Amino acid sequence: MCYDWLMVSERDGERVVPPGDGRHELLKEVPGAQGGGGSESLTTVLVAFLANVLIAVAKSVAAFMTGSASILAEAAHSWADAGNEVFLLIANRRAHKPSDELHPLGHGREAYVWSLFAALGLFVAGAAVSITHGVQELITPEPAGHFVVGYVVLGVSFVLEGISFLQSARQARAEAQTLQRDLIEHVLATSDPTLRAVFVEDAAALSGLIIAAIGLIAHEVTGSSIPDAIGSILVGVLLAYVALLLINRNRRFLVGQEADPRVREAALQALLAAPEVARVTYLRLEIVGPRMISVIGDVDLAGDDTESHVAVRLRALEARISASPAVAGAVLSLSAPDEPSL
Template sequence: MNLLIAIAKTIAAAVTRSASLTAEAAHSWADAGNEIFLIVANRRAARPPDPAHPLGHGREAYVWSLFAAVGLFVAGGAFSITHGVGELRDPTPAEDFLVGYVVLAVSFVLEAVSFLQSLRQARADARLMQRDVIEHVLATSDPTLRAVFAEDAAALIGLVLAGAGLAAHQVTGSAVPDAIGSILVGVLLVVVAVVLINRNRRFLVGEEADPRVRAAVLRSLLAMPEIDRVTYLRLEVVGPRMISIVGDVDLAGDDAESRIAVRLRALEAKISRSPAVAGAVFSLSAPDEPAL
């Protein structure tokens, strides 16, 4: 869909010579390229663990999503701003406005369909996490959901800005509003790209899981008959919807050291069977450590 929209906008930009449409064409080409990065991100992150990567390859999703965000920044935002500034210095009269309006209208419908699909997925995930949609999109450990949602929302806003710039150009006969529309589209893309870059950076360097996830894991551990207390718990996001668990627990009963070691390994294996857990490591709590 993004590829078809990019081709249509490029043709319309060439026909109308509109700065705003040129910016939107760059935006759609950046989105189309980013989809390739996101496909790679999903596939590489889904690879199973191996001896060199015992927690799996989940963080690769953030690497490739980071590339996509940088592409949006450069190919979309920086290009649109630069082109708009160039048009302010050396204005180019636009023509064949109807072609531009038709392409923008069709693009809006197609982008709206894509956005509604990502919105439905985001709402379903947000309900599970007891968040509102925007909070979930910003906080989710799934970088592709965040990227698609943000890019689709930016695409709809960008189309409105481009349409307003094109209409102002037609009404006033001046290329200045059109150039300003190109700059505004660029600024919008830069803001979105910076947010996406920052979120991927935070997950790459290691981020503690959401407090609600931590509370749910703690409740689950305390509900297990083999655990009396939990005195330490570290949950780190290691991929989309994947965490690693490190904790100190007080096991029920008073077994010998060799038996305790076996029980701890059994506990780790039991918890690691969850599809959301990349790995679990537990140690014994000291008698004087307070329970969480």
Template sequence: MSRPPSETGPDEPVAAAAEESFSVGFAIGGGSPGSDSFLTVAVALGANLLIAVAKTAAALITRSASLTAEAAHSWADTGNEVFLIVANRRAARPPDRGHPLGHGREAYVWSLFAAVGLFVAGGAFSVTHGVGQLRSPTAADNFLLGYAVLAVSFLLEGVSFRQSVRQARADARVMERDLIQHVLATSDPALRAVFAEDAAALLGLLLATAGLAAHQLTGSPVPDAIGSILVGVLLVAVAGLLINRNRRFLVGEEADPRVRAAVLRSLLAMPEVDRVTYLRLEVVGPRLISVIGDVDLAGDDVESHVAVRLRAVEAKVSSSPAVAGTVLSLSAPDEPSLAP
């Protein structure tokens, strides 16, 4: 039995939405599937689009290498937000015959595309442009316009970053993690991407401002070109982090140990289950897991009755909105029991 991706799952402990649902130990959050992540991405998309247009105009007028790098950065972020919206929508599609566990892992595919785009369109371009400016320097002018655009960009990026921090902090509080630890560990790639990109954008704006100011003060375009290179290096580092996290979820990542312990406790609390000898919870989408385990059922029924009871236990576990599917087998008598 499968369920579509929901707002709760493997990195946010969850509980039964109704009495018949299987509990994994904690309270379910409200809202429609993916609503918080969609809002976070939508805010980032709107902010980055405005910023990209403003930076591009300012870069053309000032001819600043740092501003050009920042313009490329914002266009890359804008494209990435489109990928993340696609990721949210495709991952939320319900299970079908060909995908009994749903389409949750598509979120990591499209988020991986977004991270590669940040690497190429943002990082590689900025580094290449900065190196080109070192070889053939171009003097900048209209510095006041550049500072104004950078200041407005900082405010808009701050609005987007505040939304991602708000969502991440609420989720981190439930998981009893600190903010950064949760952003790195969450199975929600949209939240991680927007948080990391916004943090990098704010730092990149500071680097660009420093490069532009040094250009104005010294009269040399070299600091401006170095600022472009530093922005590129920053984006490459962030993209590398995002690529690696999406890769790990695509190849298979186990759920948080606290969620595993909660699921084990809930299984053992079921009157039908005497003991559990094997349990694996794998992340199969944003806040969504599959459950595989071996259990010893109570009583000593004939084989046909045991099969029916085992399927009933599977169905009960799959009733949780956080569970995409459940496969349970019978434990052998000599297998050691698991303890929560």
């Protein structure tokens, strides 16, 4: 059974962990133990960026030719998404900078900072522009034309957005299966903000294209721009919801969030399975970046060594834990005799 960053297998109903001889790290990252998760996220963002730039240009031309409010809203949406992907690329790059004296746990939380900027950009450049233009269209309606151009652009955009969405869904589904989560649960819970942002934004983009198409069809059939304007407003509301969702998720990781309880349980069992650990009385796993945690705990070591030997054994145990690519740092202390075991 595998949970998030810890690899814990099962054999004959019993948990199996790496042997405690110092030759193996105590905790192993599950997905992307060799950094594959980061490169996969980079591919997902690049695919989304290229798709959104092409779509934004096409929608802008179509909005100019048709005069459709909902297509203009979609153009603003795509330009906002393309700009957001730049922030996500920065987030992916800066989050993988190595640790230094000023940042002993690495720079992983920078991913949430830049992803937060992207979400704010989606709210301002996407939602606000779409809603404002829709309201203006209701107040001062303008006729539209060249509807066929609009339909073709929306259709091509749907295909391109679908390609980007399938890439993010493929990555998310593979990780979700490893962690025994359903797809949506994993997207909302993952510590990778770039994967979450691309998946959610692509899903919103596909929904927005459907809304825009309905608004454009209603405009052509009725001859009234009101349905088109309402479509623009609905696209803006959808983008505002998505932006607030992403802002809230990044906020929670920035202020400090514990790892999934299943991850904590797997880590606890792995520690207890180590031959040098008799008890664990405190354990805190905090997410400090995409697929990265810090480990803080109190343990009771087996045997009755002198104080100097105990300190050496604690440092060795910390080193084994920190050897996992998923662990940014580990700090262990000795448990007090009267502290209950977890």
